[in-house]
Amino acid sequence: MFVISLLQDAVSVLPETQMKNQGEVLRKAIEEKYLNKVVVNCGLAVAFYELRRIQSATIRSGDGSARYKVEFSLVFFRPFQGEILEGTLMHSDSHGLRISLGFFHDVYIPAAALREPKGFNAASERWWWGFEDHELEYAPLQQAIRFRVQEIRFDQALADGNGGAGTQELVAGAERMGLAPMVVLGAVDDDGLGMKTWWQ
Structure with a gap:
């Protein structure tokens, strides 16, 4: 890290x-x-x-x-690609999740990097993961969440918007929240990742 x-x-x-x-x-x-x-x-x-x-x-x-x-x-x-980190869920919208590490607040999980099957509740602005017969929400805010680091982006790369699926939407969401000069992109698409309470 x-x-x-x-x-x-x-x-x-x-x-x-x-x-x-x-x-x-x-x-x-x-x-x-x-x-x-x-x-x-x-x-x-x-x-x-x-x-x-x-x-x-x-x-x-x-x-x-x-x-x-x-x-x-x-x-x-500067976290390493593939590194597993734990942060705090700060924000959720249709573009994905925003996570804080305490000293660094610009970690984004794009919707495309959430675990399948998934859905979004527009009324509550919360994503959920479908596990068996349950819809496990990425909630509540201020709770611990584990994610895998996918990529580090600096301001030039973000301005270009040349990323993969979901990246442009994520960047648009980041810009609305005040884009930082460095952004960590992550994923929660594997066992042990997502809300910490899911795995306790």
């Missing part, structure tokens, strides 16, 4: 901080720039890992800030 990635960037340090511990000042500047933000093809930056290399700085005219070229590692949230 978490990976460490190596990055390179140029980081500016203000004159009043240049006499302090260089490593700490650069670390804080990197954390301020990256943490809790999405880096395309890396994921959501959640923690600083290490400062690997600092190259000589150039002084910028005007404000006197020093610009360092740095190489550093960050911990990113």
Whole structure:
């Protein structure tokens, strides 16, 4: 679910901080720039890992800030394809389900990735899975749900809308809810997946 990635960037340090511990000042500047933000093809930056290399700085005219070229590692949230995760059901509509992991709220299960046989109750806006003679609902909200990671999409891929069955509808639903720069697409189409209460 978490990976460490190596990055390179140029980081500016203000004159009043240049006499302090260089490593700490650069670390804080990197954390301020990256943490809790999405880096395309890396994921959501959640923690600083290490400062690997600092190259000589150039002084910028005007404000006197020093610009360092740095190489550093960050911990990113980027789940693996096929990984089983547990989250909280946050929203349900005709396009599918939205799930939160607590620190990340943009997990979507498109209708096409729900377990068959299935149906949608338009009045309650709830999906159900037909098991024997029962209609097991994806409900109530705020309850635990297990899903399998199918794909990670960043904003460019979502804007293209070139996915498989149900993806364009899912993207339309995501846009209505405020599209994020990174979206995890999942599925609940196998044993052990879906509402946690189903399997207890």
